[in-house]
Amino acid sequence: QSVLTQPPSVSAAPGQKVSISCSGSSSNIGRNYVAWYQQLPGTAPKLLIYDNNKRPSGIPDRFSGSKSGTSATLGITGLQTGDEADYYCGTWDSSLTVVFGGGTKLTVL
């Protein structure tokens, strides 16, 4: 059981937009910054979004992040088949640990 709650899966057609939610509490998302990670099949996780909404160098602006209260959202526009991956949110928790969501599998139909 993960501390942060994500939908197990989302899907959309190529070119469409999708949003992935990440729900937490006042002890984690509510007071700290959120990051998102992309894990392509068979590979290591990669930082996708940090500081709630910033993109590392090389990450296209099709990817965006936002946070409101105790929830965060990852948005992906102009979906491509290469975006098929597992996506994880992560943040700091007052239990003094980094916590992650359970992951969301994105399928581009």
Next chain:
Amino acid sequence: EEQLVESGGALVQPGGSLRLSCAVSGFPVTSKFMTWVRQAPGKGLEWVSVLYPGGAAYYADSVKDRFIISSDTSKNTIFFQMNSLRVEDTAVYYCATRVTQELGDGVRNIYMDVWGKGTTVTVSS
């Protein structure tokens, strides 16, 4: 370019020990927060341990008192000594650098920005 390369994963029996290595290039190993994150087969990410630049180390409750994180500056490498291994420790173990910003009033910005490719630990009889 900052790079992390893990090694040392293997098949080990329950109760056994294993030492993982994370070879660091592109920066001094003691200049950043270094962390281990694991992923059990078909499961999500789980933070396991962190080594602060000053030498302090912290662990998830699931591995506390069994695992030890350390660094060797001469090799620019992070080590992860895993003792009393359990079946539930089976996972891919990733080494990652951790950005840590304390922004006042208890607010923190913490994320892992550089990841290694991982090394597989299987605990089974």
